[in-house]
Amino acid sequence: MNTLLLHCRPGFEGEVCAEISEQAALIGVAGYAKGKPASAYAEFVCTEPGGGERLMRELRFERLIFPRQWARGEFVALPESDRIGVLLQHLAELPVFGSLWLEVFDTNDGKELSNFCKKFEGPLRKALTKAGRLVEDAGKPRLLLTFRSGREVFVGMAETGNQALWPMGIPRLKFPREAPSRSTLKLEEAWHQFIPREQWETRLSGDMTGVDLGASPGGWTYQLVRRGMLVTAVDNGPMAESLMDTGLVTHLMVDGFVWKPRQPVDWMVCDIVEKPARNAALLDDWIGGGHCREAVVNLKLPMKQRYAEVKRLLQRLEDGFAERRIKVSIACKQLYHDREEVTCHLRRLDR
Ligand SMILES: C[S@@+](CC[C@H](N)C(=O)[O-])C[C@H]1O[C@@H](n2cnc3c(N)ncnc32)[C@H](O)[C@@H]1O
Incomplete structure (x- = not known):
């Protein structure tokens, strides 16, 4: 054994x-x-x-x-x-x-x-x-x-x-027919992975606000909307009409690496295909800057030393928060629905 x-x-x-x-x-x-x-x-x-x-x-x-x-x-x-x-x-x-x-x-x-x-x-x-x-x-x-x-x-x-x-x-998640893209399952799996089921009502509740960076066509936005949240979807690409028809989504055609909300939101999620260091910096910016309380961000990993790169980025985040005395829980997992990527979940513990 x-x-x-x-x-x-x-x-x-x-x-x-x-x-x-x-x-x-x-x-x-x-x-x-x-x-x-x-x-x-x-x-x-x-x-x-x-x-x-x-x-x-x-x-x-x-x-x-x-x-x-x-x-x-x-x-x-x-x-x-x-x-x-x-x-x-x-x-x-x-x-x-x-x-x-x-x-x-x-x-x-x-x-x-x-x-x-x-x-x-x-x-x-x-x-x-x-x-x-x-x-x-x-x-x-x-x-x-x-x-x-x-x-x-x-x-x-x-x-x-x-x-x-x-x-x-391997989670057996059913693809919701109304969702605009298959990547919707990535965010659903992330919630199962990172948020205990008994906390879903309080941490993913209908009176919350969310931002989806790189949202088009709306698979991740769909998950936030499904929980009843008011969502700002940021992407130059189009959003599925079915989502816009809910009245819960505001679509902004701006750069997700630049735009910030005027008021802090509860959730920021991001599925932009970019260098992992850039997406990790977004996490530092949004969580560290108090723009959101929780975040799920995908890090794409095309390079060879994938474990070393993820470790380096997570360490950099941890050190950055520690230096500013910000209390954050950091988790990272390669989910079943992830391909050449991993999913990070960060949560501010001091707000
Ligand atoms: C993988 S797709 C997102 C799929 C989406 N999560 C879904 O479930 O339907 C990545 C998106 O990021 C958008 N994107 C790329 N760079 C961006 C940027 N700087 N700001 C905002 N969106 C960006 C692309 O237009 C693309 O629609």
Whole structure:
């Protein structure tokens, strides 16, 4: 149980390796990271006993940027028949689990395997329950079985309060038919990721105001409007008529890097495709300058050293706020709906 398995977007294995290696070094857990390009996962092999457990105890999953899901455990070979018997044998050494997720990697092979998982899950669940290895209890760790093929599975575990919110870190969000663009799902996922559901009524409420920089055609504005907010949409491009018809949107054809509201607003969101340093500077400007209380901003990452660049920008933001004694919570995650990008959420804590 001493390897940490980390799922990610295919192509970001290097970022996950860099990130987990740095985090492990910071807390003094010895080991090495490896990840095959385009495999959609990386492993951190701990070279000291209990290393995997310590990593998961001392790191908060939501603070990691590139991993979509994690589990500590090991790969186990499965026979052609009686896979359940072999799994039961293996699980005899492990604690009783409170829930079970079957997972695959986010690749074409993984997609094909998910049909196998669907068929396998029912009989497996039944057998584990019957053997007393699985009882429904949210307080107990979750058993995460990640299939690499029908013959090989990573038998892993994670504490339910410190792992992805959804199997494989993939939220099943329904595209709202009235939304003007698919990127609407990015902002919806950001809210699920960064704002606890029980706080939505107070932090995303209908009496709030929002600004959407780079708003056209309006996928993100749609999400703010859906919560009942009054929105200023900034973009030279056109906004969907359906949004303008709500009467909740003011469209300004001005430069989003220059324009500021006369009165502070509750939310600023920004999806402009620009150099990440420029979008990060917007965050500093809006949050630090008191123009908004919370912000969601996308950082596009076309360069090679993507983890290093994100870290550098987040550090610069943190240092800048600390220097001005401004209290801000900063979170950053590569969301499932993000491509070559990450999403940052900042919130002023002192206003
Ligand atoms: C990826 S699109 C935004 C999509 C939008 N979030 C949605 O969900 O429909 C980026 C937008 O940023 C706008 N943009 C680029 N530079 C800008 C700037 N300096 N000020 C305002 N908008 C800008 C572009 O016109 C484009 O419409």
